[in-house]
Amino acid sequence: xxxxxxxxxxxxxxxxxxxxxxxxxxxxxxxxELPEPYWRAFEAIEKDPNNAIIVAEIDGxxxxxxxxxxxxxLTYTGGERAQIEGVRVAxxxxxxxxxxxxxxxxxxxxxxxxxxxxxxxxDRQRPNAIRFYQKMGFRPSHMGMxxxxxxxxxxxxxxx
Numbered sequence: 580x581x582x583x584x585x586x587x588x589x590x591x592x593x594x595x596x597x598x599x600x601x602x603x604x605x606x607x608x609x610x611x612e613l614p615e616p617y618w619r620a621f622e623a624i625e626k627d628p629n630n631a632i633i634v635a636e637i638d639g640x641x642x643x644x645x646x647x648x649x650x651x652x653l654t655y656t657g658g659e660r661a662q663i664e665g666v667r668v669a670x671x672x673x674x675x676x677x678x679x680x681x682x683x684x685x686x687x688x689x690x691x692x693x694x695x696x697x698x699x700x701x702d703r704q705r706p707n708a709i710r711f712y713q714k715m716g717f718r719p720s721h722m723g724m725x726x727x728x729x730x731x732x733x734x735x736x737x738x739x
Contacts (some may be wrong), residue, residue, distance in 0.1 A: 580586055580677065581685045585632035585644065590621050593632065593644045598666035603667070628671030635681045642677050643668040647685055649692065661673070661685065666708075682715055 585593060591611055598607035608614055624630045626648065635643040648662040663685060668678045687695050700723045701708045712720070 580642070580680055582633055582681065585621075585634045587618075587621065587625075589632075589641060589644075592615060592641045593634070593667075593704055594725040596641070596644055596669055597665060597718065599667065599670055600705075602704060603680065604731065615737065633681070635677055635684075637672070639676070641669070643681050645681065645685070648687070650688075652695075655695035660692065661689035661692070661694045662697040663697065663698045666701075674693045678711065682712075 586617075591603055591609070591613060592685065594607055594613055594617055595609040597603045598609040608617075621632070623698050629651075630651040633647055634641045643666070645666040646664040648664065649664055650660045652658060652660050659724055663682070666682070668681075685696055699712065699717065701712060703709075709719075
């Protein structure tokens with residue numbers, strides 16, 4: 580298994596991964612002809628030195644992906660945070676250690692960069708993900724809240 584930053588050609592595969600679960604299937608629009616907002620978002624992430632889409636590859640195939648964002652912060656004595664978002668493992672690789680290896684890799688990247696904390700959110704409707712992260716040492720220390728700005732049904736669940 581290898582880890583690398585995603586390139587533009589990876590985007591359709593990444594969006595398919597994002598859509599490959601019950602919640603993601605209601606919010607994402609996979610396909611070879613992706614809507615323009617995906618391309619704009621990818622370009623913005625790619626240009627931002629504090630953001631990256633990371634993929635895990637097995638035999639040249641994308642097995643998992645996530646977004647990694649470094650956030651400067653005044654808390655933790657001005658320490659930087661590493662924020663993990665959009666974690667997805669391809670269904671055929673779930674339960675085989677791919678997610679654990681990817682998260683461990685991110686933790687090591689954050690540690691090497693001098694981050695003070697690695698944080699993530701996961702939907703309450705994903706009990707398996709919650710158990711997974713807790714088994715890895717993440718703790719539910721805060722309560723996350725979201726304020727939806729998208730009114731189109733199916734695009735965002737205010738409880739997610």
